[in-house]
Structure formats: structure tokens, C-alpha cells
Amino acid sequence: SNSIAGSFSGQAELPPLAIGVILVALVGLVIFGGIKRLSTVASYIVPFMAFAYIILALVVLVTHAEWIAAMFRLIIDSAFGVQQAAGGVLGYSVQEAFRYGVARGLFSNDAGAGTTPSMHAAANVKHPVNQGLSGMLGVFVTTIIVCSCTAFCILLSGALNGSLTGIQLTQAAFSSSFGDLGYWLVAAAMFLFGYTTLLANMYYGEVNTRYLFPDKKHAVTIYRIFALCLILFGSIVPVISMWEFADLFGALMVLFNVIALFRLSKYVAFALKDYQEQKKICDAPLWDYDEDIVERYRSRNR
Template structure:
């Protein structure tokens, strides 16, 4: 087991720190240029569509899909997870405040990539035998690579995402909830695991409609809760806000010059940890969120592309930034802690024991919403691989993984989840590169033809 774990760690090291950073940054830069900075030009329209959906019933979905806002909420449910609390803290502990600057760069470029993913998911979506709309990378991978190679590559992607997110990933999320509640309230981890599994299974069994309803309610609430709790800490330490931004910008290029920065932090560490954690937090290029964007009811694929970009913006530039600014303004990096413990320590500087409770509650919402989102992404691929009859079995197996994940942290399972997650990126990004002419064509059709008809 130890040998296998070391092999998995080695593979993940080369994937995350080299191959994926190159692929994802190259993809983001390519689509940013190819689509003429769509993340800037389309930002206003994306915000209008995203926040207009909060207060309006307009665009309600039928029985076969989701409304545009519900699809966005489901995507954000998956994006905003434990990585926003633990991932940002780990990047800060290892790479110093400068890692946040590189997270911003990764997110900015990732907005163009996720636009491309959403547009292709919309273009190649399918209507299943159950009458419901379904879609995702498996369909545009097969469009990009014709014949047997495309079928094999799509099949590999479907297996990887089902294992990485549906099973292993959801066990990881469950463990985060159980551990946090055990620390904050003394609730035994297995008890919390069973509670989460029962609630999750209830949501799963309700199908797409119930998943959509739950995410559109829980996502705005959890985001507002975390933002308010974070802003209180940040404004309490308002004198350190200039220091926080200075340390982020200076630390990005000269980590050793940042007072209180991470010991041993270098530009390479700041860049690699910032980019890697940023990309895996917002999931741009991973091929996960297109499953949600595919089922949205929109008049043109580009309209959902605008909303997909806002998902990355909310995840990184708002939610993840809250964690980073709380940790930096409280000057908690030198504490020697990392991950969720560093975040808890930072919040406890103001809230005391309440900091543990606050993080536990936020982790419950963040991780539980991710469980729902990742289940939905896996479900689309289970349907692709085995048909609709396998969905019920898949739902029960995911609930079992949620219970097992709460019992203990098994390093091999955790590391394999990260590794499979990384492997998903390769077929997804390669397909997007192959379809870049199609992406550009759909983009041009929206601006040159569709808008003129409205």
C-alpha cells in the first residue's frame, strides 16, 4: 500500500506541477486570444444573467433540463468546496502570499477555457432515453476525435470522472465535514457520515429537478454566509489590508521580501502552488462543470458560456479571496499550520472557539454542495457508460462512499482521487484544442447573426 501510494504521489506530482499547468495555462491563453478576451467582453452580460436569475423566475426549466441559473448554481456547488478553505490555505502556507496572485492569473485565463467548455457542452448535448437532456466532455471528445480513438478517449474520461468525483472525491468531501464537526461539536465522525449520506441520497433520488432546486437555494446562502463571516474578520484587521495586497503582489515575484511570508517560499513555489490550487478550485479545464452547463435551457450556447465564466469569478475572485485575505490580514501564515487548520486558526483569532464552529458550518455547506454537484457529473457519465438503469445503483454506491469517507482519511484513496482528477484534464483540453475552430464559429455566430435577430 505504501509503495502504491508513493507511485501515485509521484505521478500526481508530475501531472499537477508540470503537465497540467502547461496544458491549462496554454489552453486559457489560447482561448483568451482566440476569442478576443471574451472574459472581459462578456463579463457584464454574464453578471447580468447570473444575478438576474436570483430574483426572477424567468427562464424556468422544463422537465428535461435546468434553467440557466440552476445550471450555474450546480456548477458553483461543485466548484466552491473544501478547496476554497483548505486549498487556498495550503497554497499560502507553501508558496506564501504571492501564490494568490498566480491564482488570479489562473482564474482569469480559466474563464476563457470554461467559456469554451460550456459552449461545446451546449452544442453537443444529447437527449437521453429517459427524455432528459444530458451532455458533457464525452460527447464533444467524440466530436473532436472521430472513430475508435474518440470512443476510447471518451470512455476513459467517463471512467476517470466517475471514480475521481463520484466515488473517491465525495469520500474526501464527507471526511472534511465529519472531521470539522467532530472538532467543533464532538459529534462522532461515523454518525455525521451517516447523516450526510442519508440527506445526500434523498437529493440524488429526486433526480435532476431536485438537484437543481437544492443547489439554487443552498449556493447563494452558503456564499453569503462565508463572505459576511470573512469580511468581519478582514475589516476588524483593516489596518493590515494594504499589507495583504502588497504582500500578494510583492510575494508573487520576490517571496523572500514579504515579511511573515512562508519560510522557504520561492517564485517557483508561489507560481506552481498558486496556479495548481487555483485551477483545481475553479475546475476550469477539468471537464467537470460542462455537465451542468450542457443541460441549461438557453437560446444560444454562448449565453451559457457567459454564465460559466461567472462561476469561475465567484469561486476564485470572491470566495477563495475571502479565505486568503482572512489568513493574510490576521498574519496567520507563520503559525506553521496548513490546510483547513490554518483557516480555522485565522478565523479563531477573532471568533475564538467560534472560529472552529464557523469553519465547520461553512465546510458542511461547501462540501455537501460539492457532493451533490460531483454526483450529478458522475451520473451523466454512468448513463453514458451503462445506461439509465445503472443510475440508482450508482446513487447508492456514492452514499456508501460518503459513509466510508467519514470514518477515516485513507491517504491512498485521497491521492488517487487527486491523480484521476488530474488525468481527466488531458482528454478534455486536447478535445477543446481540436474543436477551437468550432468554438470560434459558435462565438462568431452569436455576435454576427444571433444578436442581430433579437
């Protein structure tokens, strides 16, 4: 919600609070009003928007093609220069690079945070490994492709030398090639990405709330109201403070999820082995969902 508010508050001169209220209303229509068509339409548009975003980023790269070599030289010098080497010897630069790299990577793809398994588990696939591979592909696309394209656009456009931060920095980068239209293109992309992300996060929270409080009829309603308040809060909080909140809670999620990953890793390896064995004899491995994986694992390893 913070990024959506930032993308519209600059060019459209809308107050972040007003944008937050609109977001709360749109999300509320889906989760309380049952207007699923909004989320359905948005979910269909997002893949095309992601493809269009990459195409637009490539246009920015082409229009600044003469600076591409200098950009990569800057990236390499910034990573392996004398100053960076000295900082690496002291350990501080490595620590900071690792910290922000992991934090921003987690924020972009949720890998290791434990938020997306409930969504992947709801998918109708013939074998769970298929969905696992799909999830891995999503991490690659969002972080390596989309985020790299955004970073290249920012570096090539010269927008990084100003005082802009957050989504407004990306808008300035795209406007270097598309003019004022660039602001609106990024704002539209951010709205679609952000809106569907909010709906997905609401779904994750509801699944976990129902699991933790199966006998509490009002637990989900309380969760929904609390989550909507957070959407409004996120739209008006300064972007620096928002990053601090995201880093803190992201680290906590990873901490708990890694423990679960270690304990469940043997079942993952078991499913992968089953997939690979079937793949040798057929093109479409099948998984027996009627049989509990824990019991199946134990029966195979007695």
C-alpha cells in the same frame, strides 16, 4: 466530504466517521429516495450563503484593517523576494508555484476538468454562449473573489503561523473576529457548499454513466453505491492524503478533457461568432437547437 468532516470534528467533537455516515444518508435520500426537496432547498440557500460568506470575510478584513498593508507587503515579498528570485532562477520555485496554483485552482472551480459541461448543457438558455459566459463568471467568483477573501482572512488573522490545515485553518481565521461563532459560521457554509457539490458531482457521474452504459440497467445503481462509499472514505482520510488523491485524479481529468477541447474548439468559435453577429443587431441572440451544430458548421464552411 473531507472538508465537511474537518469543519465539524474540531469544534463539535464529532468523529469524522459519524459525519461521513450522516453525509452518505443525506445524499442517499436524494439520489435513491427521490427526496429532491433537500437538494432544492440547499441550492436556493447556497447563493445567499456565498454572499454572506463574502460579507463575513470583509468584516474580518475590516477588524484587521491596520494589518492590510503589511499583508500585501508579505505577499509581494514572498513572491518576488531574494530567496524567491534565486529559486526562480533554478526553476524549482516556479515549478512548484505553477503546480500548486493550477492544482488548487482546478479544485476550487473545475475549470478545464470537464466536469461541469453536463450541468451547463442542461440549462435552458436562448444561446449556448450565454451559458458559457455564465460558467466563466462562476470561475471568477469562486477563485478570484471567494478564495482571495479566504486567503486574506487567514493571513491577517495570524492563523497561518499555527499547525492547523484545511478547513480548520479558515475556521481559526474567522474566529479571530467572531469568536466561537466563527467556527460555526464556517462549518455551516462548508456544509452547504460541500453538500450541494456532492449532489452536483453525483449528477455529473450519473450523466456519464448513462452515456457509457446505455443498455446496462444496474450501471447507475452500482455507480451510486460506489460514489457513496467514496464519500464515506473521503470523510475519514487524512487531509494531506485527500489532496494527493484530488491532484492525481484532477490531472487525469484535465488530460483527457484538453484533448476534447482542442477537437471541439472550432465549434465553440463558430457558436461565439454567431453570438457576436446577432449581438450587433439584437439584444438577445437566439440559437436554433433543432439543428445539429456539426452539420451547421459544415454547411457554413463548405
